[in-house]
Amino acid sequence: MSCSTHESNLFHFDRFEIAGLECDSVGGYWVIFFFAVGLQIGRNFIWAKSSQKNREALQFPKDSEERNKIINQLLVYTVLSYIGHIISFLLIVGANVGYWIAILIGNLAGTYYSLHKQDKDKKENKSMALEMQEMSSLLERFEDDSIDRRDYEKMKKFRKVLIRFLKDSEEYKNLNLEF
Numbered sequence: 668m669s670c671s672t673h674e675s676n677l678f679h680f681d682r683f684e685i686a687g688l689e690c691d692s693v694g695g696y697w698v699i700f701f702f703a704v705g706l707q708i709g710r711n712f713i714w715a716k717s718s719q720k721n722r723e724a725l726q727f728p729k730d731s732e733e734r735n736k737i738i739n740q741l742l743v744y745t746v747l748s749y750i751g752h753i754i755s756f757l758l759i760v761g762a763n764v765g766y767w768i769a770i771l772i773g774n775l776a777g778t779y780y781s782l783h784k785q786d787k788d789k790k791e792n793k794s795m796a797l798e799m800q801e802m803s804s805l806l807e808r809f810e811d812d813s814i815d816r817r818d819y820e821k822m823k824k825f826r827k828v829l830i831r832f833l834k835d836s837e838e839y840k841n842l843n844l845e846f
Contacts, residue, residue, distance in 0.1 A: 684761045700769045703758050707773020708780065710751040715781040717744040 682691045683699055720741050727734035758766045 683763055683766070686757050696765070699758070700765055703755075703766050703769035704773040704776070706751060706754055706758075707770050708777035710748065710755070711774065711777025711781040712784075713744055713748050713751065715785045717741060717748065719785065720744065 681693045681696060682689065683696050684690070685699065720737050724734050724737040724741065727737070755770060758770065
């Protein structure tokens with residue numbers, strides 16, 4: 668095995684290496700820099716859409732037509748995401764700090780913009796406050812002779828704490844739940 672060094676492009680802004688090609692061009696460097704920022708923003712939009720479609724798909728029964736339609740859309744997002752990963756990898760292994768910064772900037776901007784622009788889920792998942800309110804009402808109705816009295820008292824105490832927690836939560840106030 669033999670190893671050798673060559674001049675690094677780590678801190679150069681007038682040349683770059685991508686996919687094994689070393690190029691000398693200040694303009695080319697900046698084109699790739701801004702391309703990397705845009706690529707990462709796009710990858711974040713794909714991630715947000717894909718995550719939402721995953722949640723949607725799981726709302727439908729297995730093998731249903733609705734679920735299969737969403738899975739087909741997810742496959743397109745998967746291919747686009749894969750292509751984006753490969754291109755990002757090629758930029759990263761080009762070993763240039765500027766491109767690493769471009770990827771970071773793109774990720775930050777992409778996360779911010781993609782989640783601000785993303786539509787809310789079509790089918791809402793039951794909120795935590797609603798689930799806790801249902802649990803509380805179950806505990807209230809629960810009376811079973813087979814349960815130890817100490818356990819029953821602990822469940823009643825838990826219900827009181829749960830109600831106090833829910834009444835202090837912002838989501839509870841927005842839902843106008845009654846106990």
